[in-house]
Amino acid sequence: MDLKDVKIAVIGLGYVGLPLARLFSTKYKTIGFDMNRNRVDALMAGHDATLEVSDELLQDAINNYGFVCTSDIEYIRDCNFYVVAVPTPVDENHNPDLTPLYRASETVGKVISRGDIVVYESTVYPGVTEEECIPVVEKVSGFKFNVDFYAGYSPERINPGDKVHTVEKIKKVTSGSTPEIGKLVDNVYSSVIIAGTHLAPTIKVAEASKVIENSQRDINIAFVNELSKIFTSLGIDTYDVLEAAGTKWNFINMRPGLVGGHCIGVDPYYLAQCGQRHGYYPEIILAGRRMNDGMGEYVADRVVKLMLKKGISVLNSHILLLGFTFKENCPDVRNTKVIDIVHHLEQYNVNVTIFDPWANPEIAYHEYGIVVVNDLPKGKYDAAILAVAHNEFAEFDICTLLEPNHVIFDVKGFLPREIVDGRL
Numbered sequence: 001m002d003l004k005d006v007k008i009a010v011i012g013l014g015y016v017g018l019p020l021a022r023l024f025s026t027k028y029k030t031i032g033f034d035m036n037r038n039r040v041d042a043l044m045a046g047h048d049a050t051l052e053v054s055d056e057l058l059q060d061a062i063n064n065y066g067f068v069c070t071s072d073i074e075y076i077r078d079c080n081f082y083v084v085a086v087p088t089p090v091d092e093n094h095n096p097d098l099t100p101l102y103r104a105s106e107t108v109g110k111v112i113s114r115g116d117i118v119v120y121e122s123t124v125y126p127g128v129t130e131e132e133c134i135p136v137v138e139k140v141s142g143f144k145f146n147v148d149f150y151a152g153y154s155p156e157r158i159n160p161g162d163k164v165h166t167v168e169k170i171k172k173v174t175s176g177s178t179p180e181i182g183k184l185v186d187n188v189y190s191s192v193i194i195a196g197t198h199l200a201p202t203i204k205v206a207e208a209s210k211v212i213e214n215s216q217r218d219i220n221i222a223f224v225n226e227l228s229k230i231f232t233s234l235g236i237d238t239y240d241v242l243e244a245a246g247t248k249w250n251f252i253n254m255r256p257g258l259v260g261g262h263c264i265g266v267d268p269y270y271l272a273q274c275g276q277r278h279g280y281y282p283e284i285i286l287a288g289r290r291m292n293d294g295m296g297e298y299v300a301d302r303v304v305k306l307m308l309k310k311g312i313s314v315l316n317s318h319i320l321l322l323g324f325t326f327k328e329n330c331p332d333v334r335n336t337k338v339i340d341i342v343h344h345l346e347q348y349n350v351n352v353t354i355f356d357p358w359a360n361p362e363i364a365y366h367e368y369g370i371v372v373v374n375d376l377p378k379g380k381y382d383a384a385i386l387a388v389a390h391n392e393f394a395e396f397d398i399c400t401l402l403e404p405n406h407v408i409f410d411v412k413g414f415l416p417r418e419i420v421d422g423r424l
Helices: 017-025 037-044 055-064 099-111 128-141 179-190 203-234 238-245 267-277 283-293 295-309 338-346 361-368
Strands: 007-011 029-033 068-070 081-084 117-120 150-153 172-174 197-199 318-322 351-355 381-386 402-410
Touching: 007 017, 007 099, 017 029, 017 055, 017 081, 037 068, 081 099, 099 117, 099 128, 117 128, 117 179, 128 150, 128 203, 150 179, 150 203, 172 179, 172 203, 179 197, 203 238, 203 267, 203 283, 203 295, 267 283, 283 295, 295 338, 295 381, 295 402, 318 338, 338 351
Parallel strands: 007 029, 007 081, 029 068, 081 117, 117 150, 172 197, 318 351, 318 381, 381 402
Antiparallel strands: none
């Protein structure tokens, strides 16, 4: 396949798929496919609700590069380079849920032709592409892998909400099911990724490289979260300790906090599952997950103790929660750990008001059954918890929303130190 003949279909137009499809469209004939008709209609109208692609860039891709989004499978039948960018979540027991990948593979199997390539971007444990996804494509298409069609894996490296490290500015790992296909996949990506690419020797190596990226970060944050608990019990400010330790050139300067989202809070479970399937129980990875998954409860308990210490009645009190998305300046609420704070506070029979100017209230209610408001709420609160460091939260005086005797807890180390009663 010559690069000039490449026609790309990106399956899944979420936080990963849409920015990639938009980028590909500047170089190749590109069609974006998504099962969600409302999502497709909104994109073709020129607006991305995730805010990952600006209206200007999206409309430029549609009007000047011929970028098309569709929910009609027939529109992607003539493509020859399929990119799968669907979510890979975990279920309630933290087991990998490959259902979206299976369905996307079925879609590819219905339209793939001889000589075509399918590249997976979804985060998985080593072996999923060739052992789980490709057999589905084979079964549906009737074609034989590495004879009639080929595959590759190029793990997504999207950082939601980051307008500096955009998709084309982050180095990309690539791979292929044969050495020749690996080079072709690498050439396609390197033609649009200005930061360059790294061609891994096998698909499994590429899969493994992705799943350890976020697992490493998860473990590092878990370590700092544990340090935060220790230092709090000693009456020492964690940030003072980190600032002092950070003067050493090779100190890894992490910050304590909630660990949610679709990557760091999920990927370690994929790696752990892989290890268990091969007879190894991963102790450090799962210990880190337990630590980070318990931080919401820890924050809620800290706030309640601070309220009691100041003589504030907890029962039927009013607490203002600032932020609900999983990270700052981003509308993404997937796997947000702020919900853990909410649930644990509710066990104390308090009234929680959640204010987040970025979160979509409809999505928050649909996913979590809770009410989020986008406008600054009125009234007086007994406590405020800064859970997400949105820029907007630096623009008003939180104390004006609180009772004279109040508690302010800062999860992110974002607020002026002199006004907070506690922080991680």
